[in-house]
Amino acid sequence: MNFDVITAFPGMFDGPLTESIVKRARERGLVQVRLHDLRHYSTDKHRRVDDVPYGGGGGMVLKPEPLFAAVDDVQMRYPSAASRTILLCPQGTPYNQQEAKRLLACERLILICGHYEGVDERVGQHLVDESISIGDYVLTGGEIPAMVLIDSLTRLVPGALGDDEAPSRDSFYTTGLDHPHYTRPAEFRGLKVPDVLLSGHHEQIEAWRRDQAASATTRKRPDLLKPRARGRAEAGDH
Numbered sequence: 001m002n003f004d005v006i007t008a009f010p011g012m013f014d015g016p017l018t019e020s021i022v023k024r025a026r027e028r029g030l031v032q033v034r035l036h037d038l039r040h041y042s043t044d045k046h047r048r049v050d051d052v053p054y055g056g057g058g059g060m061v062l063k064p065e066p067l068f069a070a071v072d073d074v075q076m077r078y079p080s081a082a083s084r085t086i087l088l089c090p091q092g093t094p095y096n097q098q099e100a101k102r103l104l105a106c107e108r109l110i111l112i113c114g115h116y117e118g119v120d121e122r123v124g125q126h127l128v129d130e131s132i133s134i135g136d137y138v139l140t141g142g143e144i145p146a147m148v149l150i151d152s153l154t155r156l157v158p159g160a161l162g163d164d165e166a167p168s169r170d171s172f173y174t175t176g177l178d179h180p181h182y183t184r185p186a187e188f189r190g191l192k193v194p195d196v197l198l199s200g201h202h203e204q205i206e207a208w209r210r211d212q213a214a215s216a217t218t219r220k221r222p223d224l225l226k227p228r229a230r231g232r233a234e235a236g237d238h
Contacts, residue, residue: 001157002108003033003150004078006070008049008062008115010035012143022151025160033150036074041066050116059117067112067123074110082107084129086149088142089114091124092131095145099132100152111149113142176217176224179209 005013016022017033025031039047043065050060071085084106086092093099103109112119112128124131134145154160182193196208217224 001031001104001106001153002078002080003031003146003153004036004074004108004110005033005113005146005150006036006038006067006074006110007113007141007143007146008038009113009141009143010037013147016147016151021160022154025154025157028159030157030160031150031154034074034078036070038062038066038070041069041073053117057117061117062115062119062123064120064122064127067119068127071110071112071127078108080108083110084108085110085112085127087112087114087119087124087128087131088133088145088149089119089124089131090133092133095132095134095149097152100149100156103149104153104156109149109153111142111146113146115141115143176213177221179213179216 007013013033013035017026022031022033026033038049042049042063048063049066050062053059053061075083082105084103086109088111112123132145132149134148139145182197186193186198194208196204199205
């Protein structure tokens with residue numbers, strides 16, 4: 001899977017893309033991430049990519065010209081039949097595991113990182129295929145949401161985890177939370193691992209895990225048991 005990230009702050013991606021699962025997936029050629037500095041597409045002599053909003057008000061707004069130019073350049077240099085352009089912004093579709101599985105079908109995602117007060121509305125209306133929000137809270141820009149998409153989708157790429165069945169055991173992959181996990185030692189400060197996990201009876205272990213997962217979902221996230229409609233929701237600045 002390929003990610004083309006358009007951002008005014010490419011340095012923010014250095015750590016998250018060079019560690020752990022994402023790093024290994026990139027090294028093995030399962031995932032490719034290309035960073036595109038938005039400032040390279042500015043025609044301003046100072047390489048500005050934002051300006052004051054029409055109508056007044058505080059903050060700065062990302063200009064349409066460099067964003068359109070960046071997407072055009074990416075599409076020309078790296079053509080892809082199954083590609084979607086996504087704006088990470090407050091008013092996007094709430095992101096969840098089902099959205100991740102949907103986007104996995106894409107060969108390439110162009111991720112536009114919003115920033116400052118917002119992005120010129122013409123970008124959302126005429127340049128991108130969709131907008132995505134990772135939550136109803138305030139972030140400085142779309143860089144962290146872009147990292148979230150890259151990480152969550154990389155986990156789903158076959159071969160990225162070494163065990164292709166692993167993602168299906170994660171929380172949210174279907175409708176609920178994962179079961180509790182334990183490791184050595186079997187007893188720590190008087191706290192013991194449940195006997196069933198030490199029994200070696202795989203059918204009993206699987207039944208226990210299903211029961212525990214269902215119980216955890218009911219207690220902690222009963223909202224996950226209700227049908228959820230895909231839609232747009234307001235979120236904080238990211």
